[in-house]
Amino acid sequence: MPIPPGDYQLGPDNAALLLHTGTEGPAAAMGHNLSIDATQWSADLTVGDALSECALSVTANLTSLVVIDGQGGAKPLTDGDRGKILQNAAKILQTGDHPQVVFTSTGISGDWTEGTVHGTLSLHGRTEPLDLHLDSPEPGCYRLAGAIAQHLFGIQPYSALMGTLKLADEIGIEVTIPFE
Template sequence: MDPASGKHGIGSDTGQLRIKTSRTGLGRKAGHDLTIEVTRWSGDVTVDVADPGRSSVVASIEVDSLEVREGVGGLKPLTDDDRADIKRTIREKILHTAEHPRITFTSTEIAGTPHAFTVTGDLTIMGTTHPITLEAGLDAEGGVHGAATVVQSTWGIKPYKAFAGALRLADEARIEFDLAPLTETAALG
C-alpha cells in the first residue's frame, strides 16, 4: 500500500523514534548498549506520489523526552536508578537540554522508490547543522521504517566516558524509526 499524496502529521502518537548506542574501550564489559526512546516528537511529511522529488519531511524532537528503555550487556542489569542517572547525564552533560531543547530535521532531497528510498536533509543538534541521509522504505501495510547513523562528534557531542576513559560510548549512534501507514485519513489536507 502506497501513501496518499498530501500532508501527513507524524509524531510520538503515530510512530516510534529510537536511538541505539553501543560501548567501546577496554572497560566496555562494564557498560550497557542502550536503546533510548524519544517520547515527544512531531513532524510533517508531504507526499507527492506524482513527483516524489517534491516530497518532504520536517521533524522536531524534545530532547528532555529521551527515556532509556533497554540496556543490554554490562556486568549487572540496568536499574531504574541507572536509567535516571543516564537521563540526567544526557540532559545536563551531553546534550545540554537547557540551552538546546530541540533537535530538528528538514529534508532537502528524497529519492528512490516507495519501498526503498533515501531522505537526505539537515539535522540540527545543539545549534550545529550537518547533512544526514536516512534509509527507509514502506512495508506491505504502508508503514514506514528507516534508520540512519549519527556520528556524535560531527555535531560537537562528546560521547560519554567513564573509568578514566576505559568505558566509552561509541561515537556512532543509530537512529531508527517506525511510522504507522500514511493514509488518506491521516492526511492533513
C-alpha cells in the same frame, strides 16, 4: 504500497522515534547498549505524487528521552541507572541550551521500498547533512534509519572508568511509521 498523497502529522501517538547507542573501549562489555525513546516529537510529512515530491520536517525535545531497554552490561539495568543515564545525557547534550533537535529533508531519492531521505540535522547548536535510509520492513510500515556522529555536532561522547568505557560516537536513529 506508497503512502497516498497529502499532508500528515506524525508523533509519538502514531509513530516511534528511537535512538540506539553502543559502547566501545576495553571495558565496553561493562556498559549497556541502549534503546531510547523520544516521547515528545512531531513531524510534518508532505507526500506528493512521486517520492521526489515529498518533504519531511521533524522536531524532537531532547528533555523527553526515556531509556526503554539496555542490552549487555555488567549487571541488569535498573531504574536508578536509567535516571543517571538521562542526567549524563542532559549534561553532555547541554539540553538547557539546546533542548531540540531538528531534521529537515532537502530531497528524497529511490522508491518506497528502498530510498534515501537527504536532509540536514540541527543539534547542539550546529547543522550538518544527514541521510536517512528509507525502507518498508513489512507491508503498511515504513522505516527511516541512520546514524548521527556526535563529534560532528561538537558533542564529546560519555566516558567512564578513566576512558576505558565509552559511548560509541555514532548514535543510531530509527523512525517507524505504520501506514495502513
